[in-house]
Amino acid sequence: MEEKVLEWDYEINGKDFRNAGKVSSKVKEILKELGFDPDFVRRVAIASYEAEMNVVCHAERGVLHLTISPEELRIVVKDKGPGIQDIELAMQEGYSTASPEIREMGFGAGMGLPNIKKNVDKLNIASTVGEGTVVDMLIKPSSIREFG
Amino acid sequence: MKRSYGIITIDEDRCQGCVNCIMSCRTEAIRIYEGKARILTNRCIICGKCFRDCPENAITAKTHGLEDLKNYKYTVVIPSSSLYAQFPGEGVANKVLCALKVLGFDDVYEEAVGAEIASIATQEYLKGYRGPYPVISSLCPAIIRLIQIRFPNFVDQINPIELPAEIVAKELRKVKAQQLSLKEEEIGIFYLVPCPAKMVAVAKTETKEKSYINGAISISDIYGQLLAAMREVREEENLQKATGTGIGWAVKGGEIRELERQRCLRSDMENIVVDGIKNVINVLDEIENGKLRNIEFIEARACPEGCVGGALTVVDRYVARGRIRKLMMEDERKSMIEREEVVKRFKQGDYFFEKGLKPKPFASRLDPDPVKAVEKMKLRDEIHSSLPGLDCGACGAPNCRALADDVVQGRAEITDCIFKWRERVKDLAEEVMEWAQKKPHSLPKRGR
Numbered sequence: 001m002e003e004k005v006l007e008w009d010y011e012i013n014g015k016d017f018r019n020a021g022k023v024s025s026k027v028k029e030i031l032k033e034l035g036f037d038p039d040f041v042r043r044v045a046i047a048s049y050e051a052e053m054n055v056v057c058h059a060e061r062g063v064l065h066l067t068i069s070p071e072e073l074r075i076v077v078k079d080k081g082p083g084i085q086d087i088e089l090a091m092q093e094g095y096s097t098a099s100p101e102i103r104e105m106g107f108g109a110g111m112g113l114p115n116i117k118k119n120v121d122k123l124n125i126a127s128t129v130g131e132g133t134v135v136d137m138l139i140k141p142s143s144i145r146e147f148g
Numbered sequence: 149m150k151r152s153y154g155i156i157t158i159d160e161d162r163c164q165g166c167v168n169c170i171m172s173c174r175t176e177a178i179r180i181y182e183g184k185a186r187i188l189t190n191r192c193i194i195c196g197k198c199f200r201d202c203p204e205n206a207i208t209a210k211t212h213g214l215e216d217l218k219n220y221k222y223t224v225v226i227p228s229s230s231l232y233a234q235f236p237g238e239g240v241a242n243k244v245l246c247a248l249k250v251l252g253f254d255d256v257y258e259e260a261v262g263a264e265i266a267s268i269a270t271q272e273y274l275k276g277y278r279g280p281y282p283v284i285s286s287l288c289p290a291i292i293r294l295i296q297i298r299f300p301n302f303v304d305q306i307n308p309i310e311l312p313a314e315i316v317a318k319e320l321r322k323v324k325a326q327q328l329s330l331k332e333e334e335i336g337i338f339y340l341v342p343c344p345a346k347m348v349a350v351a352k353t354e355t356k357e358k359s360y361i362n363g364a365i366s367i368s369d370i371y372g373q374l375l376a377a378m379r380e381v382r383e384e385e386n387l388q389k390a391t392g393t394g395i396g397w398a399v400k401g402g403e404i405r406e407l408e409r410q411r412c413l414r415s416d417m418e419n420i421v422v423d424g425i426k427n428v429i430n431v432l433d434e435i436e437n438g439k440l441r442n443i444e445f446i447e448a449r450a451c452p453e454g455c456v457g458g459a460l461t462v463v464d465r466y467v468a469r470g471r472i473r474k475l476m477m478e479d480e481r482k483s484m485i486e487r488e489e490v491v492k493r494f495k496q497g498d499y500f501f502e503k504g505l506k507p508k509p510f511a512s513r514l515d516p517d518p519v520k521a522v523e524k525m526k527l528r529d530e531i532h533s534s535l536p537g538l539d540c541g542a543c544g545a546p547n548c549r550a551l552a553d554d555v556v557q558g559r560a561e562i563t564d565c566i567f568k569w570r571e572r573v574k575d576l577a578e579e580v581m582e583w584a585q586k587k588p589h590s591l592p593k594r595g596r
Contacts, residue, residue, distance in 0.1 A: 006522055021439045028436065034521045035513030038300040042436065049437040070518065115438070 024049040083129040162206035167541035172201035176280040181543035192334025195290035209344035212363030229398035233468035243389035250377035260394030262312030286502025290345035290450035300507030317360035342458030356502035366460040391477030400454035417444035
């Protein structure tokens with residue numbers, strides 16, 4: 001049987017706080033239409049939102065690539081930006097390199113990457129300082145809840 | 149001809165098949181089919197927005213009327229607090245209540261009293277709450293339905309305290325039956341409602357086996373009779389028991405205002421008042437994404453300005469809001485509700501939903517079979533990108549994406565789009581021309 005795979009690409013603009021969150025809203029809408037379990041949708045929504053916000057807060061621009069196959073969902077967010085100096089440090093809760101302005105807006109609490117990790121099954125981060133970062137997330141649908 | 153969709157009726161003789169309703173519906177629940185508006189009931193949240201936006205007044209809702217009073221030995225009416233705002237003048241509230249008795253009800257008991265009880269119950273609930281935030285107000289049944297359909301994750305975060313009118317009705321039925329030595333079923337309790345959402349919350353309650361209210365009557369249906377009855381009120385009996393605290397629930401922010409006054413909201417969190425379905429969808433969407441955080445309580449209302457903006461009210465919603473606010477601000481009377489008693493009964497579980505709300509997350513999904521859903525989505529997106537993107541509504545769907553949806557669901561054809569249809573006609577015309585120009589070789593190059 002032919003493998004059913006769906007793919008989407010969405011562009012994310014750095015420093016565009018007005019439109020921040022729109023890409024993850026679209027991702028969420030697609031999952032709801034495909035009939036995924038609400039808890040799964042919530043996990044994906046949070047992970048994709050955090051990844052999107054990382055691009056908005058830190059990078060120049062980026063692309064969110066969404067792939068859905070029957071077994072799993074994969075989101076790869078690739079950006080052109082400053083990159084991450086020390087990924088291990090960035091994974092720690094509360095660690096952030098966000099500027100004071102961004103913090104004033106309520107972002108940059110250092111919870112982004114830890115929050116992603118909590119909500120995905122597999123997380124891979126590759127980064128080159130001065131070039132950009134690739135955040136690769138794999139999320140598997142949990143067992144289907146029954147609804148009356 | 150009239151066509152019914154649950155409690156909603158569309159008068160197809162009046163419906164002109166224009167696009168006003170399909171464009172106004174925030175859940176994209178209406179289509180024009182064969183020149184008439186049709187409702188997709190699984191998407192409809194029964195908010196009544198289309199009632200207001202229909203220029204022909206073809207969309208209405210009705211379950212009960214004054215003619216139903218004769219079926220009971222004793223009748224009580226519970227008027228929604230938005231009723232006070234339908235009439236001008238100082239001290240009008242009590243007169244309206246008296247006029248309801250002139251219309252034939254044996255007794256009147258205000259929804260606003262229930263609101264005062266519900267507020268105390270909510271305060272207690274918030275105090276002991278340890279679950280995920282935000283807690284979402286249960287006051288607006290249209291919002292509850294919106295959450296069940298579009299934000300199933302939040303269903304368990306809906307404040308599980310009953311509607312004020314149900315709290316009142318439950319109590320009244322017991323007390324009145326005892327007082328009058330009647331059977332509980334001999335008492336008819338009617339709820340005077342400002343919107344179809346509250347009507348359906350009574351007719352098809354989802355938070356208990358059966359509503360404590362026998363029927364809902366629309367404010368707009370009896371408005372004329374009520375005006376006439378007000379002139380007949382000679383001596384006023386003191387019927388108004390509710391204070392500004394409860395009456396304030398008729399406008400947006402009324403619920404949170406009392407929570408703030410009682411200082412029961414957490415100082416380290418925020419709270420939100422949001423009205424209008426589009427705005428509510430935006431806020432819930434941002435919360436679901438994790439963009440809006442640290443919110444303790446949301447008072448969300450489907451109608452702009454709150455219940456005074458309900459589709460079954462009469463007076464302009466902004467005027468009505470002003471009148472309610474006056475009642476809220478000027479009313480210095482102390483609530484007759486005994487807090488200790490309410491707290492005690494809250495702890496006994498008296499005010500809670502009798503059964504939990506269920507999510508209905510699959511209203512927006514394309515197909516129950518995931519593989520088919522994926523196929524449909526691929527096709528839908530292809531069709532969508534081939535459409536002109538004008539969102540004109542001429543096809544009968546509110547926008548191009550909705551038409552693409554309808555095509556993959558077998559509810560419409562791509563040529564319902566007049567631009568696609570024109571393309572086909574053009575292609576066909578070109579093909580006809582091509583054939584018209586072909587000649588058999590036997591004929592000379594020029595001439596016939």
